[in-house]
Amino acid sequence: METVSIVLFLLLAVVVSGAISRILPFSIPTPLVQILLGAIIGLSTSHRVDLDPELFLFLFLPPLLFLDGWRIPKDELLKDVSTVVELALGLVLLTVVGMGFFIHWMIPAMPLAVAFALAAVVSPTDPIAVSAIAARVPIPKRMMHILEGESLLNDASGLVCLRFAVAAALTGTFSAGAATLNFLWVAGAGLVIGVVVTLAVTRAKAFVTKRWGEDTGSQILVSLLIPFGSYMLAEHIHASGILAAVAAGVTMTFAEISRQTMATTRMRRNSVWDMIQFTLNGIIFVLLGEQLPGILEGAHQTVALTGHVSPWWLAIYTIAIVAGLALLRFAWVWASLHLTILRKTQRTGEMQSPEWRLVAATSFAGVRGAITLAGVLTLPLALNDGTPFPARDLAIFLAAGVIVVSLILASIALPFLLKGLTMPPEPSKQAEEDSARIVAAHAAIQAIERHQHALAEDRGEADLYATAGARVMDLYRERIEGLSGHQADEARAGSRLASEFALVGVKAERATLAQLIRDRLVSGGTARKLTRELDLAEARYRG
Template sequence: METITLVLTLLFAVVLSGILARLLPISVPRPLVQIALGAAIGLVADWRVTLEPDIFFLLFLPPLLFLDGWRIPPDDMFKDGVTILELALGLVVFTVIGMGFFIHWMLPAMPLAVAFALAAVISPTDPIAVSAIAQRTPIPKRLMHILEGESLLNDASGLVCMRFAIAAALTGSFSVGAATLNFLWVAIGGIVIGAGLTLLVGRVKEMVTKVLGEESSSQILISLLIPFGAYLVAEHLHCSGILAAVAAGLAMGFIEARGNALAVTRIRRTTVWDLIQFTANGIIFVMLGEQLPTILAGAADSVRVTGHHEPWWLAVYIVAINLGLAALRFAWVWVSLRWTLFRRKEDRTRPNWRLVAAMSFAGVRGAITLAGVLTLPLAMTDGSAFPARDLAILLAMGVIVVSLVAASIGLPLMMRGLEMPPEPSRDAEIEAARSAAAEAAIAEIERVQHQLAEGRKDADLYVHAASRLMDLYRERIDREAVLPEDFVDQRREERIERELRLAALKAERTEIFRRVRRRKLGTEAARKLVRDLDLAEARLAG
């Protein structure tokens, strides 16, 4: 009963955080509000969530990473693939080495191997935190795709580096060759398992659907099970479950591009996944906040490890680590953008310092950092306590909070008027696709009309209905085939028409509900009518 009560409390805190974030006079990202609520729950109520890293990784990360991989546009990700790989792999190694020596120099009581482990766990950015910050800060799409791609891939590299650092701390030895081979097995194995499992499930699903038809609920449940299956299989084979979940999401995007799912399945599935994303994101940050009182309770012992007695030294170390992370990220991003994104013929300009600063501020740490640092072993191989474990956990938690605060303050300032290197307009290919789709629809209407009307006495009704539909599609083709000088006026007219349609749909829905209240329309019939209106409004609003 206590567990159920705690879960319901966490869910209520997620709902309350959304209300409070909108009520605050200043723009505060929802994750910070959720962390504050979690801390309040931990202080006021005598509840403690035992955050087991293995369970935490399994319950929350696979579906969220899978969804991020599913929804990120593959063409945009591959277009800036070199930049993403430089950030996801090169920057992580650069950060681990630089911050490892810096932390050990600043805190000599922390062994070098443990300092490298802490540097490794704070090196990857968190896709969940980045997405949460982006909801309140308008980030250019191209920049957001780079940040999402980086955060999806750097988790595995950071956690693998941490694994090697822990092994070095326990055994006192480290082999570069063995570490490289292990990293390749972990990364490539995770990608192959995630993508392969998803493609296999998609193929089997298509075969079953052809024979038995499609059941929307089953299709949605399958999409929910895929990330967990990919993660568990990869972890069982000692590969990266995180990369397996990401690869599964990317593969799911390719499967869905075939367009085999029913429209109702896509609509319902989107709703279910939106709910899961909102709930899981919120619970993660509430649980992070709930851990704060427990972590701070051991602050005194952690301070003594550093050789000081005043608690404010911990704040100094946390700020210093964040400044070090920002400096290393700024330097790497500057070089990376200079030699990749801005090296193309159309982009041969120096990277704007605000762009580099924005990408540096966007290096937000989150749940993966905390869950990773909690996997530090409790004891050494000889049974003695693992050195500076509590201090590492406290410093990692401080990095998470400070990076969130810095991003929530710095990103809006950096984003004002910021522009990415120009991209070719896709308006022409969009218009061409719309026209081609309309022509295909006209051809299919004509074919089906002849097939249905053949030999029937009421064939003229089929001809009339088909002619009316084809006229609508021909009107769309004529509307798309406009001269460049008329393009702006057409788009303005479309926006006006959209506003009028939304107002008309709202009036229709209001009248339907009014008739239901006056017993002039049945509830079941009203639901069907309102559902049609809701779908039409969602299409216009999208």
């Protein structure tokens, strides 16, 4: 019962945090509100959440990484793939090595392997936290795509580095050659398993659907099980479950293209996954806040590990780590952007220096969040010989401090840096969208004509079918005419106005339906059906 109560309090805190962040007249990132509410829960109850590192990793990371891989825009990612790889792999390795030695030099009581582990968990960035921070100052789309791609890859690379660091701490030995071979196996096998599991499941699902029909609930449940299945299978053969979950998500995009599901299934599945993403990310930050009182209570014992007495040394260490991460990231982003511009200059002959605010914004956007907390909490409780894992509490304290300080700094700096910031111009995709709509409309007209003729031959009453079919085909022809030539801009403006008027109508329909329901003039089944139709219409016109 206590566990259920704690879970319910955590879920309530996630809901309340979203409301508070929207209600406040000044901008406070939702993750910071969640951390604060979690701390209130930790202080107001005697029950504490005892986190099992392996269980925590298994429950939270596979679905979040799977969803990131599934939803990340692949074309935009490929457009800036060199920049993403430089940030996600090169910067992570530099951070692990550079910050690992720096942390060990600054805190000699922390073993080098543990320092590398701490550096590995603070290397991944969190685009969800960045989005929350910049909610009132929108991030340029191209920068957000780069941050999303970086986060997807550095989550995996950082956690793989954490795995090697923990292994070195447990065994007390480290071999570069053996680590390289092990990395190739861990990464390669994990990626292969993610791809194979997803393809196998989607093929089996398509076969069952084709023969016996589609069940929406089962389809959604299968999508939820894929990341966990990939993770468990990869870990069973000592490969990377993290990379397996990422690969499964990326593969899901391409598997869905050839094996279409029903529209109802896709809509409900998207809603379920949105809820899961919101809930898991929120719970992670609330759990961080809930753990903070216990972490702070042990601050005196924790600081004793460093050879000092005052707990303020922990704040100094945290700020020093944040500063080191910021300097490394700024230097790497500056070098990466200049390298990208140099390659472009060699192709086009045009030289354009990046604006300093672009470099600074990309640097401050490297906020640490859910993955960092999830990673540091997976540090083992004990070594192989049963002795406590060295400096575990200190590593957790510093990682939590890095998350909080980076969130606060970014919430202050990003709105200022992003205001009025323009990214390099991107080619418009409007022509591509119009062309696709025209081709699809032509295909629809041809299909309607064939169906119209088939019905007339089978059942007669050709005039009835001709009238009904012509009414629908006229709508498609109007779309084609509106999207062709010089009328395209006028058609789009008219479409926007039509959507605006349609939303006014939907709002009036919804108010009238609500009154009918209150007056008990319609049954519950009719009310649900009409409400769903209005929801679909509103989603269409707002889209």
